[in-house]
Amino acid sequence: MFTIITGAQFGDEGKGKIVDVLGKDYDLVVRFQGGNNAGHTVIVGDDTYKLHLIPSGVLTDARLLIGPGVVVDPIVLIQEIEMLRSAGIEITSEKLGIDAKASIIMPYHIEMDKLREQRRTKKIGTTARGIGFAYIDKISRDEVRLADLASRDAFPRLMDELAPQKERAIVDLGGDPGVVRESIPDYTGYGATLEPYITDVSHELNQALDSGRAVLAEGAQGAHLDIIHGTQKYVTSSSTVAGSACMYLGVGPTRVDHVVGIVKAYITRVGEGPLPTEDHGEI
Known part of the structure; x- marks a missing residue:
């Protein structure tokens, strides 16, 4: 069984809560797009944790996956893994x-x-978390992939190629180009930390579906923030609609069994952009 959960409004519909409720019935929970510009809350005892990259369902027995359509800030991801570990939740490469x-x-x-x-x-x-510019590099084929970051040979070579153009771009924007190279040693270490978690998500998902296991795909933001179908130009940098799950995850559309669109009782939106039904009166 393959189920896709997406937001049907401007985000903040409570998708994470729904995934946490449904997650116990699924063998795999996978995030298919976005970055650490989305979030959900995990409550462990009296403690509350805000997660931005690790998929919902962390308290279930499901295997959690981050798909190739997600842009990953390794600092944020490692912090989340360590935060959960300090709460007694071990995020192993099996999890x-x-x-x-x-x-x-x-x-x-x-x-x-x-x-x-x-x-x-x-x-x-x-x-301002770099998400849009990471997607720009993906489209222009100038991205650093996790496989590159985890390779002691590939990562330095790639940065030798990319650093001059990124330095010029930052200077053109009026910034300090030193940020491009000064963090390379730290990021080499982040690659080593994340290397055990590397997998082929598309292969895992298709094998799981072939064997009759249940997969839950989790989107970020909402339909009205979709890069193509949203309220341009006040949108996110990826496609948030249900159909994009198949594209980002490498799973054929005929394998989809259910699509769940999450709405809340009244619409809100964060940041700039239009809210057509906004009430400007007193509450």
């Missing part, structure tokens, strides 16, 4: 898998994101 093709958010992505927003005369409300 969590990250696709080798997932794009890595580098410090220069974050810097360019901040600089670009500062230069806009009309802000779009970016989270």
Whole structure:
């Protein structure tokens, strides 16, 4: 069984809560797009934890996967793994898998994101976490993938190629190009930390479905923030609609059994952009 859960509004519909409720009935829970600009809450005893990259369902027996359509900030992901470990929840490589093709958010992505927003005369409300610029590099084939980050040979070679162009881009935006190279040693270490989690998510999912196991795909944001179908230009940098799950995960559309669109009683949206049904009166 293959089920896709997406937000049907502007995000913040409570998708994580629904995934936590349904997750106990699934063998695998997979995140298919977005980055650490989304979040859900995990409550362990009296403690509350905010997670942005590790999929919902962390308290279930399901295997958790981060697909190749997700852009990963390794610092945030490692912090989440360590935070859960401190709460007594061990996130082993048997529990969590990250696709080798997932794009890595580098410090220069974050810097360019901040600089670009500062230069806009009309802000779009970016989270300034480098997500859009990481997707730009994916499209332009200049991305750093997790497989690259974890390779002591490939990562330095790739950075030798990318660093000059990223430095020029930051200078053009009025920033300090030093951010491009100064973090390379740290990121080499992050690659080593995440290397045990590397997997082929598409292969895992198709094998699971072939064997009759249940897969739950979890989207981030909502349909009205979709890069194509949303309220341009106040949208996110990836496709958030249900159909994109198949594309990002490498699972054929005929394998989809259920699509669940999550809505809340009244619509809200975060950041800039139109909210057509906004009530400007007193509450």
